[in-house]
Amino acid sequence: xxxxxxxxxxxxxxxxxxxxxxxxxxxxxxxxxxxxxxxxxxxxxxxxxxxxxxxxxxxxxxxxxxxxxxxxxxxxxxxxxxxxxxxxxxxxxxxxxxxxxxxxxxxxxxxxxxxxxxxxxxxxxxxxxxxxxxx
Numbered sequence: 001x002x003x004x005x006x007x008x009x010x011x012x013x014x015x016x017x018x019x020x021x022x023x024x025x026x027x028x029x030x031x032x033x034x035x036x037x038x039x040x041x042x043x044x045x046x047x048x049x050x051x052x053x054x055x056x057x058x059x060x061x062x063x064x065x066x067x068x069x070x071x072x073x074x075x076x077x078x079x080x081x082x083x084x085x086x087x088x089x090x091x092x093x094x095x096x097x098x099x100x101x102x103x104x105x106x107x108x109x110x111x112x113x114x115x116x117x118x119x120x121x122x123x124x125x126x127x128x129x130x131x132x133x134x135x
Contacts, residue, residue: 001054001132005100007037010061012098013104017087020063020080028117032066035089036116053102056130059096060122063089068113068122077124081109089126101132 039059079087090106114123
């Protein structure tokens, strides 16, 4: 499975959420709200489902919202963390028709205040599990 191809498709899926920017990894400036896709915890080769499929575990998608201590930021991040709805990360990611992977699932979300490019943001880290054909 090609990690960069999968990430490109996840970015496309996230791009369907109105007003959510999806910059490439490593950019030094973002416009909030933004979704940044980092590197996965690990890739397990030829293991998933006993069929020789690869498994990407813990691909983090960080949704960053400005003014981390404001009530508006909490309400905004809650919309992204919802299980369904027009701003739901889970709904957008799982509804996409992938060609670079067989299955993409949002398995959890964690919350924190993080600093990115010198600015503080309220963050929701969505952890994705991805199964796809091995090489």
